[in-house]
Amino acid sequence: MHDSILTYARSRYLWIASALSAASLIAYNLYDPGGPPNGGTWLGYTLGTIGALLIVWLMLFGMRKRRYGSHTGTLRGWLSAHIYLGTSLILIVLLHAGFQFGWNIHTFAFVLMLFVIFSGFFGVYVYLRYPNLMTRNRESATRDAMLDEVAEIDQNALALADGIDPKIHAIVLRSIQNTRLGGGVWTQLRAHDGSDIALDSLHAAMAERDKRADMKTTEMPTMFAMVDFLAGRATDKQGEAMRALIDLISRKKGLATKVARDIQYQAMMEIWLYIHVPLSFALLAALIAHIVSSFFYW
Amino acid sequence: MRWLIRRVLKKSKGAVSYEEDVHYGDVLTIGRAADQAIFLPDLRAALNHARVTLLASGQYKIESLILAGIRVNDAITYTTTAGPGVVVAIGNTRLTLLAAPQDYDAAVEVSTLDQSEQKAESAQRAKPTRLVQTGLSKRRPSWILFAGILVFGLILPMIGHFVPGFGEMLRRTPLLPSTQSWNPGTLDAAHHFFARDCTRCHQTAFLTVRDKACLACHANTAAHADPVKFNLPQLGNAQCRTCHQDHQGLRGLIRRDQRLCSDCHADLKARTKGASSFADVSDFGTNHPEFKVNLPQWDANGKFAPVRTTWTADLKEDSGLKFNHEKHLKPEGLNTPNGHRVLTCATCHVPDAGGAKMRPVNFETMCHDCHKLGFDTLAPDREVPHGKVAAVAYTLSEYYAKVALEGGYQDARSPDIVQQRRRPGAPPLSQQQQQEALAWARQRAREATDSLFTGKACSTCHKVTPPRTPDDTWHVAPVRVSGVWYADAKFTHAKHTTVKCEDCHAGAAKSTQSSDLLIPGIANCRTCHGGAKAKNKVATTCIACHDYHQSATLKMGTL
Numbered sequence: 001m002h003d004s005i006l007t008y009a010r011s012r013y014l015w016i017a018s019a020l021s022a023a024s025l026i027a028y029n030l031y032d033p034g035g036p037p038n039g040g041t042w043l044g045y046t047l048g049t050i051g052a053l054l055i056v057w058l059m060l061f062g063m064r065k066r067r068y069g070s071h072t073g074t075l076r077g078w079l080s081a082h083i084y085l086g087t088s089l090i091l092i093v094l095l096h097a098g099f100q101f102g103w104n105i106h107t108f109a110f111v112l113m114l115f116v117i118f119s120g121f122f123g124v125y126v127y128l129r130y131p132n133l134m135t136r137n138r139e140s141a142t143r144d145a146m147l148d149e150v151a152e153i154d155q156n157a158l159a160l161a162d163g164i165d166p167k168i169h170a171i172v173l174r175s176i177q178n179t180r181l182g183g184g185v186w187t188q189l190r191a192h193d194g195s196d197i198a199l200d201s202l203h204a205a206m207a208e209r210d211k212r213a214d215m216k217t218t219e220m221p222t223m224f225a226m227v228d229f230l231a232g233r234a235t236d237k238q239g240e241a242m243r244a245l246i247d248l249i250s251r252k253k254g255l256a257t258k259v260a261r262d263i264q265y266q267a268m269m270e271i272w273l274y275i276h277v278p279l280s281f282a283l284l285a286a287l288i289a290h291i292v293s294s295f296f297y298w
Numbered sequence: 299m300r301w302l303i304r305r306v307l308k309k310s311k312g313a314v315s316y317e318e319d320v321h322y323g324d325v326l327t328i329g330r331a332a333d334q335a336i337f338l339p340d341l342r343a344a345l346n347h348a349r350v351t352l353l354a355s356g357q358y359k360i361e362s363l364i365l366a367g368i369r370v371n372d373a374i375t376y377t378t379t380a381g382p383g384v385v386v387a388i389g390n391t392r393l394t395l396l397a398a399p400q401d402y403d404a405a406v407e408v409s410t411l412d413q414s415e416q417k418a419e420s421a422q423r424a425k426p427t428r429l430v431q432t433g434l435s436k437r438r439p440s441w442i443l444f445a446g447i448l449v450f451g452l453i454l455p456m457i458g459h460f461v462p463g464f465g466e467m468l469r470r471t472p473l474l475p476s477t478q479s480w481n482p483g484t485l486d487a488a489h490h491f492f493a494r495d496c497t498r499c500h501q502t503a504f505l506t507v508r509d510k511a512c513l514a515c516h517a518n519t520a521a522h523a524d525p526v527k528f529n530l531p532q533l534g535n536a537q538c539r540t541c542h543q544d545h546q547g548l549r550g551l552i553r554r555d556q557r558l559c560s561d562c563h564a565d566l567k568a569r570t571k572g573a574s575s576f577a578d579v580s581d582f583g584t585n586h587p588e589f590k591v592n593l594p595q596w597d598a599n600g601k602f603a604p605v606r607t608t609w610t611a612d613l614k615e616d617s618g619l620k621f622n623h624e625k626h627l628k629p630e631g632l633n634t635p636n637g638h639r640v641l642t643c644a645t646c647h648v649p650d651a652g653g654a655k656m657r658p659v660n661f662e663t664m665c666h667d668c669h670k671l672g673f674d675t676l677a678p679d680r681e682v683p684h685g686k687v688a689a690v691a692y693t694l695s696e697y698y699a700k701v702a703l704e705g706g707y708q709d710a711r712s713p714d715i716v717q718q719r720r721r722p723g724a725p726p727l728s729q730q731q732q733q734e735a736l737a738w739a740r741q742r743a744r745e746a747t748d749s750l751f752t753g754k755a756c757s758t759c760h761k762v763t764p765p766r767t768p769d770d771t772w773h774v775a776p777v778r779v780s781g782v783w784y785a786d787a788k789f790t791h792a793k794h795t796t797v798k799c800e801d802c803h804a805g806a807a808k809s810t811q812s813s814d815l816l817i818p819g820i821a822n823c824r825t826c827h828g829g830a831k832a833k834n835k836v837a838t839t840c841i842a843c844h845d846y847h848q849s850a851t852l853k854m855g856t857l
Contacts, residue, residue, distance in 0.1 A: 032555060034555040035543060035550060036547065100483055105475075106480075106482055155341070158341040159341055166344055170365050174365045187425075188427070188428075270428075274429065278443050285446075285448040289451035293456075294482070295504055296456065296504055298506040
């Protein structure tokens with residue numbers, strides 16, 4: 001049976017993380033530090049040590065991920081543990097600090113940790129949701145196949161457009177240039193391609209041609225009715241070419257949208273790591289500063 | 299105008315040959331139409347795609363004639379002016395505008411990309427479709443953040459610790475982190491005045507705060523108990539920081555929890571192997587011995603030396619005073635020389651300025667309205683002072699000596715010389731008359747003294763004893779009405795103003811004997827106060843009534 005990273009090994013790590021959290025909570029409630037709860041008590045040091053070791057271990061996941069020959073458990077197991085133990089870290093660190101916050105390096109480390117953990121939550125969400133979306137979007141084609149098809153459509157559209165009118169040819173030519181697949185970070189994440197501009201231009205060009213040809217038409221028909229009208233009005237051969245061109249461009253738009261969405265899904269599945277990983281290292285530095293400064297001024 | 303059109307013909311194995319052509323005209327037209335100067339048999343070219351015009355300055359004006367534009371030096375362009383060397387790309391044709399060779403006005407080189415070149419170009423022109431291709435990096439920001447936080451969060455403040463001048467500069471510069479950024483929490487209010495100077499307490503890096511740092515100010519703080527006498531590791535090895543952790547807020551420095559005391563006092567007798575005389579205590583509500591009350595007593599020299607006794611319900615005290623509370627606290631009130639008055643506890647028992655204990659009862663302001671100290675019915679306004687026995691005797695002998703010598707004392711029992719009124723101009727008393735008069739005065743003063751001490755005045759309230767020898771005077775027993783009854787606890791009336799006097803001093807209104815001990819025991823406190831974990835009572839830990847630093851003799855600085 002297929003189980004997700006969350007239910008890996010019958011949610012073994014959910015239970016482990018829950019047990020760790022429960023034990024910390026019980027200890028926190030039973031232990032009377034004699035003053036306000038804080039990181040400098042016996043329990044505070046214990047929870048702090050557990051938290052620091054957890055953070056270091058969670059960061060080792062980045063190394064384990066790359067070591068394909070490793071025999072220390074499956075990567076799925078590691079990821080499942082990474083998620084659950086990382087989540088339990090919020091509670092453990094809160095208890096370690098005794099819910100004391102301030103404008104200092106210590107709370108700074110805590111805030112960084114929260115950013116890392118919540119960016120990780122986003123990662124869990126996209127890992128669980130996006131592979132499905134991606135498969136559904138691709139409809140069992142690969143991205144390269146789709147791109148090849150787009151290029152082929154471009155060629156065919158040019159040939160068709162050339163047979164209709166030089167102006168239509170120019171529009172199609174422009175549409176080829178305007179179709180942006182991929183691009184900067186923002187473009188990739190927005191899933192925006194320029195192909196619909198081409199279709200709009202094409203429709204606009206037709207509308208203009210129609211106006212010139214039949215000035216008596218006062219009522220503005222819808223785009224598709226107009227295309228039909230145009231196709232019907234023109235010579236049979238031209239009309240057929242026009243219909244074929246519209247079909248082609250529409251198909252291309254569909255494909256381009258799919259490719260753009262494919263790029264977007266992939267980017268979404270990766271982008272959070274560009275926050276998660278650098279912030280983890282920021283957290284590691286803040287953790288070192290937190291620990292060393294605590295003992296520097298013991 | 300003569301244009302040189304040089305076509306580059308690529309042959310197999312990389313060989314290249316050129317074919318030159320001449321075009322006449324100002325404008326070089328480019329497109330797929332047959333009439334174009336440069337004919338491009340490529341669907342990606344429009345019929346009239348672009349034109350190049352030679353400008354007088356040797357520059358070329360390049361214009362696109364269609365919406366799609368042209369690629370000039372790899373950027374989509376509609377109109378531009380450029381010099382020789384510029385490359386115009388249309389489809390897979392490359393037009394390079396050249397400087398005019400001899401005999402020509404302008405020149406252009408036309409080449410066509412072969413398949414591998416086309417592929418390479420489209421690959422180069424392809425936009426990134428994965429985030430890794432966009433220049434976004436994980437490694438670089440990771441290193442920058444790691445190093446930045448380590449430098450600003452740790453290393454700079456650390457240098458500031460070792461180089462005080464640098465540390466001061468860091469503290470004064472906004473946004474720069476000093477050791478203040480390590481401050482884990484607000485210092486106790488008492489320590490705020492040196493809060494910016496971490497090294498006042500944290501004197502050596504990586505060492506815990508030493509007692510030396512605390513004792514710089516707190517040398518005179520009382521110690522707890524003598525570690526030599528009580529050989530306990532908890533006592534001998536205790537450091538200030540064992541109990542006092544700062545940075546826990548404005549009132550966070552002082553421990554008030556029960557464990558502070560009960561850790562040792564729960565089994566103190568066994569722990570000290572009998573060295574301690576204290577009973578074992580672990581919780582005020584459930585395991586605390588009956589109070590030890592200080593009953594008033596005086597030693598042979600008359601010095602106040604209270605006796606520490608375990609409180610019991612029927613314990614008697616001897617304050618040295620005779621007083622009937624019931625008589626004075628009649629609810630219907632008393633008829634006094636100054637009119638009708640209803641006395642209450644507060645009439646006589648007034649808290650002292652600190653609110654902890656009661657002020658001593660004052661005769662002049664509290665008793666004197668009713669209890670006059672007159673001694674002679676012929677002089678009802680005259681009274682002896684409420685003071686020392688000797689002062690009473692002086693007052694009486696002086697008063698009667700004056701009366702005897704001045705005469706006019708209208709008492710039939712007294713000698714004539716005392717009764718006779720002295721007239722102005724009369725001869726002075728003879729020595730014999732004077733002696734007679736003063737002898738009467740001495741006699742009268744003695745009678746008055748005896749009557750005061752035995753009759754209605756002094757002995758009403760005081761225990762008096764007659765002179766033991768002829769030269770002796772009367773004796774009045776010392777009095778202690780108010781004071782500290784529980785010397786080992788910090789009881790204060792000021793904190794208990796929400797309850798009525800009789801809530802604790804229950805029997806006072808009905809007490810007829812001054813020996814009734816009206817001080818309550820532990821049971822009375824426990825009606826409101828419970829131990830640390832009391833649920834429906836005031837949760838009270840040891841520190842509510844007792845101090846840790848309580849030794850009367852030992853100081854922290856000299857321990």
